[in-house]
Amino acid sequence: MKILKYLITFVLLIIFAVTSKASDKPPLALAGLPDFTISQGQYLYQRYCLFCHGENGGGDGQNAFSLPKRPADLNEVVPERNDEQLFAVIIQGGVKNILSPAMPSYELTLSKQQIRQLILYLKTFRKKQELRREMLLDNTDKIKKVGAGEGNT
Numbered sequence: 338m339k340i341l342k343y344l345i346t347f348v349l350l351i352i353f354a355v356t357s358k359a360s361d362k363p364p365l366a367l368a369g370l371p372d373f374t375i376s377q378g379q380y381l382y383q384r385y386c387l388f389c390h391g392e393n394g395g396g397d398g399q400n401a402f403s404l405p406k407r408p409a410d411l412n413e414v415v416p417e418r419n420d421e422q423l424f425a426v427i428i429q430g431g432v433k434n435i436l437s438p439a440m441p442s443y444e445l446t447l448s449k450q451q452i453r454q455l456i457l458y459l460k461t462f463r464k465k466q467e468l469r470r471e472m473l474l475d476n477t478d479k480i481k482k483v484g485a486g487e488g489n490t
């Protein structure tokens with residue numbers, strides 16, 4: 338019986354050693370999981386792009402209306418471009434891509450890694466817009482039902 342107790346303690350010690358070693362590794366989020374990258378992209382977007390392209394990418398930031406050309410609605414444009422095209426316009430700016438000079442070049446401001454993080458974030462706009470639209474349609478349906486006396490069903 339005593340041997341069994343020793344055996345169990347031994348096994349528990351090994352399990353403890355193995356699991357505590359695993360926790361020495363950096364948290365998964367820091368290993369570059371998409372979520373982490375998207376929140377980095379969000380930070381960069383808010384810092385560098387929001388005042389022209391607007392909070393939800395609609396091209397309606399506070400600076401948008403004083404520009405000779407309205408900033409692109411990223412909800413519409415981003416799904417139509419591939420990553421290379423998005424990369425090119427952010428790093429080179431509008432002029433080199435036969436677009437308005439009002440779209441700045443970020444070659445000297447952002448690293449390639451940061452631009453990749455930004456692109457990941459730009460792709461979330463369309464999804465959010467679709468979600469908002471669905472929620473709106475959902476509510477409109479409910480409002481109609483309430484109007485027709487079918488509420489609370």
Ligand code: HEC
Binds near residue numbers: 418437440
């Ligand atoms: C000073 C205002 C301004 C800022 C800041 C700005 N943009 Fe733009 N952006 C524009 C304008 C204006 C256009 C439209 C150019 C055109 O259609 O001729 C544009 C277009 C774009 C496009 C669409 C290009 C295409 O292929 O049609 C993307 C993508 C874009 N911007 C991303 C960004 C990102 C990412 C940032 C931040 C790092 C940013 N922009 C910052 C003004 C701005």
